[in-house]
Amino acid sequence: MPRRQNFTVLMIMAISAFLAITFVLSFRHQGEGIGSAEFVAANQQAVHIDDGILKGTATAAKLENATLKAELGHASWKLFHTMMAKFPDKPTEDDSAALRAYIHLFARLYPCGDCARHFQKLLEKFPPQVATRSTAAAWACHVHNEVNKKLKKTLFDCSNIGDFYDCGCAEDPVEGKGKGKKGEKDGFTPLTLDDKEGLTRGG
Template identity: 75%
Template structure:
């Protein structure tokens, strides 16, 4: 008799465990469904970046190592100038807004705090110009020269910016495109007018 009670007791525990696991798994599925749907919906909403986020204070520390600071600066200028050289000739409003936002976020998040704060002051005086590839490239060259003036470095001739910072634009074969036919990408050339920007230009 005691053996039968022991077996009945174990079966009751097993049954309760089975019910408990079933309950947990079924309630978990119900919870996961709406959370996943909410998460997906939240990630599909348009990203809206406020002025406070774009132009907020950079809180990075000063970089004391001059070599590291120079390497970071050179790499950053190469990135910015190459980006301008690859910017569309006729950007959409969305393209222009994206580039303008990127420039402000770049200044805000730049890992050299001192450099970033100086660059943010330059952006206040000379806001990003993103109407065309040429204006974006001329603006980038102009602000680079503003930094060069502050650092007592030579001023770059902006009419040569397209040669100096090559965009790396190669003629990749595109399926369905006739060989020898060029796409709508035109090489970057700046006139003397485009190289000189006025405040807020």
């Protein structure tokens, strides 16, 4: 009897080993997975975003939780203004197009549906200003103030927006770049806005 039990155990082990090897080999023939060159090549597509995608209907439902809505708003405005503060002083056409697309997609995909729809209406009335970092920051401050008016909140003094939303640029040295003119840190001029920068229409 012991021989028959040993034989049964050996058969079970052999079958298990065969199944394990077959399982591993079946995946090997499918390529190296999502990191493989074949997978990447098959799934790399040029991104062409038309106005239908950029300005399409907001996708999110209404956000009922007031606390969550407020927290999301604070975090989103911080991201939004910090992004404007980090935008190049002299952006390329691609930089400006990317920021303009981001702003429209931000509005469309914002997780609070009624907020998103309101922001999209603001974008129709006040199109994104993306010609320079200063105009982008001034535009963002103006639009934020439009939201604050609707919510009956205190308005920002846009000339101080660079101080309020610190981009952290002084702590972000770029290798090989020295100091430029006074007030410039590693080729990055401090964000200062005056009343003339507050243009709200056009590109």
